[in-house]
Amino acid sequence: MRFAIKTSPQNTTWPAMLAMWQAVDEMDVFESAWTSDHFYPVHGAGPATPRLEGWITLAALAQATRRIRLGTLVTSVHYRHPAVLANMAATLDIVSGGRLELAVGAGWSEEESAAYGIELGTPRQRSDRLEEACQVLIGLLSQETTTLHGEHFQLTGARIGSMPVQRPHPPLGIGGSGEKRTLRTAARYAQHWNFDIGPIEQFRRAREVLHSHCADVGRDPSGIQISCQVRHDGDPAVTAAAARAFAEAGADVAIVYLRPPYHPSVLEPLAAALQAS
Numbered sequence: 001m002r003f004a005i006k007t008s009p010q011n012t013t014w015p016a017m018l019a020m021w022q023a024v025d026e027m028d029v030f031e032s033a034w035t036s037d038h039f040y041p042v043h044g045a046g047p048a049t050p051r052l053e054g055w056i057t058l059a060a061l062a063q064a065t066r067r068i069r070l071g072t073l074v075t076s077v078h079y080r081h082p083a084v085l086a087n088m089a090a091t092l093d094i095v096s097g098g099r100l101e102l103a104v105g106a107g108w109s110e111e112e113s114a115a116y117g118i119e120l121g122t123p124r125q126r127s128d129r130l131e132e133a134c135q136v137l138i139g140l141l142s143q144e145t146t147t148l149h150g151e152h153f154q155l156t157g158a159r160i161g162s163m164p165v166q167r168p169h170p171p172l173g174i175g176g177s178g179e180k181r182t183l184r185t186a187a188r189y190a191q192h193w194n195f196d197i198g199p200i201e202q203f204r205r206a207r208e209v210l211h212s213h214c215a216d217v218g219r220d221p222s223g224i225q226i227s228c229q230v231r232h233d234g235d236p237a238v239t240a241a242a243a244r245a246f247a248e249a250g251a252d253v254a255i256v257y258l259r260p261p262y263h264p265s266v267l268e269p270l271a272a273a274l275q276a277s
Helices: 014-025 054-064 082-095 110-116 123-142 182-189 200-217 236-248 264-276
Strands: 002-007 030-035 069-072 100-105 146-149 154-158 172-175 192-195 225-231 253-258
Touching (some): 002 014, 002 264, 014 030, 014 054, 014 264, 030 054, 030 100, 030 253, 054 069, 123 172, 172 182, 182 200, 200 236, 225 236, 253 264
Parallel strands (some): 002 030, 002 253, 069 100, 225 253
């Protein structure tokens, strides 16, 4: 199993996040680092909780690191038109030297969507929009021009300003475990599927469904990296045991979700436990 960390840009400061990522960049046990992409505080945090914008933060962290791969886990496709997101992704892939992981999802936060007047839509509309957005992103990031006449997005001979370093495009990840639509979309388009924090039994079921969808669309499931998120509550041995259990259930990468306050001192004992597991 391989390992990564995730630090949400919430209830923290920029210097604290910067110190964490620069420390991780010096530790070979971690192959990537992730942040999250919301505009409002999430996961029960109060409305006054400070939060940094995900992609601006990611761009700054890309310039402050040299080795680790990086991405948001995940970007909801209703936040930004996928053509805009494709331009952002290509530019960030360039300035990071080809280290971007582009991970997207259908969206779920009703509070921030309603507050900003961004249409979230019904579950079916979200799933339809995610599938179209994947087509837009792959097309624009890998082809000279892209034309798509969908229900949610319409492109005619569209192009982006500069193509990404990674070819044919930065790896596309999809987060979510919806069995009928999200996992089917992942089977069709993703190079990476992420399972959010949850019971290992749910992970096993979702992985089986993903493989079933891969069979239906004629895709080798080995071409899709599978990651899981493991919450770190302070005990490195417990976190390492959880990661090991997910590895035995078929996960390729454990993304350790760290909680603020962020301090690099947590990393050495965590890395040692993960390597020993």
